[in-house]
Amino acid sequence: MTYTIKEVSEKVGLSIYTLRYYDKEGLLPFVARNEAGYREFTDGDLNIIHTICCLKNTGMKISKIRQYIGDVMAGPDSIEDRQQLLHDHREKILEQQRILSENLKEIDYKLDIYDAPNAGDIISRELQFAEAEKRANALVDPYIKTLPGR
Amino acid sequence: MTYTIKEVSEKVGLSIYTLRYYDKEGLLPFVARNEAGYREFTDGDLNIIHTICCLKNTGMKISKIRQYIGDVMAGPDSIEDRQQLLHDHREKILEQQRILSENLKEIDYKLDIYDAPNAGDIISRELQFAEAEKRANALVDPYIKTLPGR
DNA sequence: CTAAACCCTAGAGAATACTCTAGGGCAAGC
DNA sequence: GCTTGCCCTAGAGTATTCTCTAGGGTTTAG
Numbered sequence: 379m380t381y382t383i384k385e386v387s388e389k390v391g392l393s394i395y396t397l398r399y400y401d402k403e404g405l406l407p408f409v410a411r412n413e414a415g416y417r418e419f420t421d422g423d424l425n426i427i428h429t430i431c432c433l434k435n436t437g438m439k440i441s442k443i444r445q446y447i448g449d450v451m452a453g454p455d456s457i458e459d460r461q462q463l464l465h466d467h468r469e470k471i472l473e474q475q476r477i478l479s480e481n482l483k484e485i486d487y488k489l490d491i492y493d494a495p496n497a498g499d500i501i502s503r504e505l506q507f508a509e510a511e512k513r514a515n516a517l518v519d520p521y522i523k524t525l526p527g528r
Numbered sequence: 529m530t531y532t533i534k535e536v537s538e539k540v541g542l543s544i545y546t547l548r549y550y551d552k553e554g555l556l557p558f559v560a561r562n563e564a565g566y567r568e569f570t571d572g573d574l575n576i577i578h579t580i581c582c583l584k585n586t587g588m589k590i591s592k593i594r595q596y597i598g599d600v601m602a603g604p605d606s607i608e609d610r611q612q613l614l615h616d617h618r619e620k621i622l623e624q625q626r627i628l629s630e631n632l633k634e635i636d637y638k639l640d641i642y643d644a645p646n647a648g649d650i651i652s653r654e655l656q657f658a659e660a661e662k663r664a665n666a667l668v669d670p671y672i673k674t675l676p677g678r
Numbered sequence: 679c680t681a682a683a684c685c686c687t688a689g690a691g692a693a694t695a696c697t698c699t700a701g702g703g704c705a706a707g708c
Numbered sequence: 709g710c711t712t713g714c715c716c717t718a719g720a721g722t723a724t725t726c727t728c729t730a731g732g733g734t735t736t737a738g
Contacts (some may be wrong), residue, residue, distance in 0.1 A: 416684085
């Protein structure tokens with residue numbers, strides 16, 4: 379049982395274009411071709427592609443994924459290299475998680491203000507501070523003036 | 529008290545190039561200029577730039593950040609728009625977090641294998657499976673053969 | 679046998695976010 | 709006044725990851 383590129387595209391959620399691009403970039407050296415030159419994907423191939431997606435989804439660059447796949451193709455001799463590569467990548471994921479949750483906190487802080495019942499007052503005050511600071515430094519006030527409704 | 533672009537660069541961790549690029553892209557309309565055309569950053573400006581970094585660090589595109597900044601410049605009338613924008617972005621961050629931890633699980637699963645004392649055996653068996661599958665489908669075996677050491 | 683639906687490659691194009699260069703002005707210390 | 713180190717703009721160049729087009733074979737259903 380093998381799959382066509384279209385079937386794989388639907389299974390893994392990558393466009394046919396992307397799959398061919400990945401192949402061109404050396405990410406799919408394990409995919410065999412039939413007599414007509416068509417790619418034939420096995421279930422084992424799908425497993426590796428799944429791993430490629432994991433690495434991609436966590437921000438690994440194509441060139442690094444190619445390196446990992448190269449290791450996989452090389453067989454058991456490359457286990458240490460793969461181990462190292464994945465451990466390093468794991469650290470990068472943890473770092474990404476740290477950055478995301480840290481920045482999320484700040485965004486939540488801003489949302490608390492916007493969601494407050496007196497958001498208008500708070501924001502108006504902030505704006506007045508900013509304008510006062512510009513004036514204090516003899517700078518142009520860049521904020522948009524709305525005419526007072528009468 | 530105002531800051532030069534170099535000082536801001538050091539404070540916020542963006543290169544001078546990037547700051548100028550952001551200005552060109554409309555992310556810093558609040559930064560005033562002195563008589564010579566030099567940018568003069570206030571502390572309030574630094575606060576907004578900090579927010580820009582939060583949005584950028586969590587994957588927001590420049591064009592979207594520009595929209596948010598446009599709202600900020602418009603004053604309190606735009607609070608609902610900012611609220612909406614940040615709430616939507618918040619959801620995207622949660623989604624990113626979900627994707628990261630899901631994929632991290634899979635990578636940890638692979639690392640468990642590579643870190644196991646019998647990793648060599650497991651990997652060899654996987655490889656044999658993959659090769660058998662290729663043979664079963666009358667496909668070329670793409671895996672690298674190492675000569676048996678004698 | 680023919681049309682529709684696939685498959686292929688090579689290479690151009692696009693989107694995003696920088697990064698740098700060229701050419702020139704300004705400011706501070708000696 | 710001159711050098712050094714900043715500052716400016718405009719625009720070219722780079723890196724990455726797709727995405728699509730052109731041109732051409734293959735497969736399948738009727």
